[in-house]
Amino acid sequence: MYFLGLGLILLVMKYMLIEPVANWAWWQVLMPFALAVAWWAWADSSGYTKRKAMDKENARKQARIDRQREAMGLQGSKKRR
Structure with a gap:
């Protein structure tokens, strides 16, 4: 560019x-x-372009998962047994 x-x-x-x-x-x-x-x-x-697109998509996916976990109150909590 x-x-x-x-x-x-x-x-x-x-x-x-x-x-x-x-x-x-x-x-x-x-x-x-x-x-x-x-x-x-x-x-x-x-394949450089495809790898960059996949990295960006994975980062967006992980950010969405983190936001959802935080909204549910699961962020940082450990599972009790």
Whole structure:
């Protein structure tokens, strides 16, 4: 996502003729977009994106379970025998 943001900033600077980007070649200005595509391709093919989504989902699930236990008064209590 950072590559995409950097690419957009450089593109606007090139279009508005802001120095020093105005003197750069177009391939230099568009390079962050190519890097973003490469990053997304790697992240999808390696499973990085799926792992991050699963981690986020598991964290939400655990937070919901903790909230429900706390609401029922079970948080921190030990089972008596």
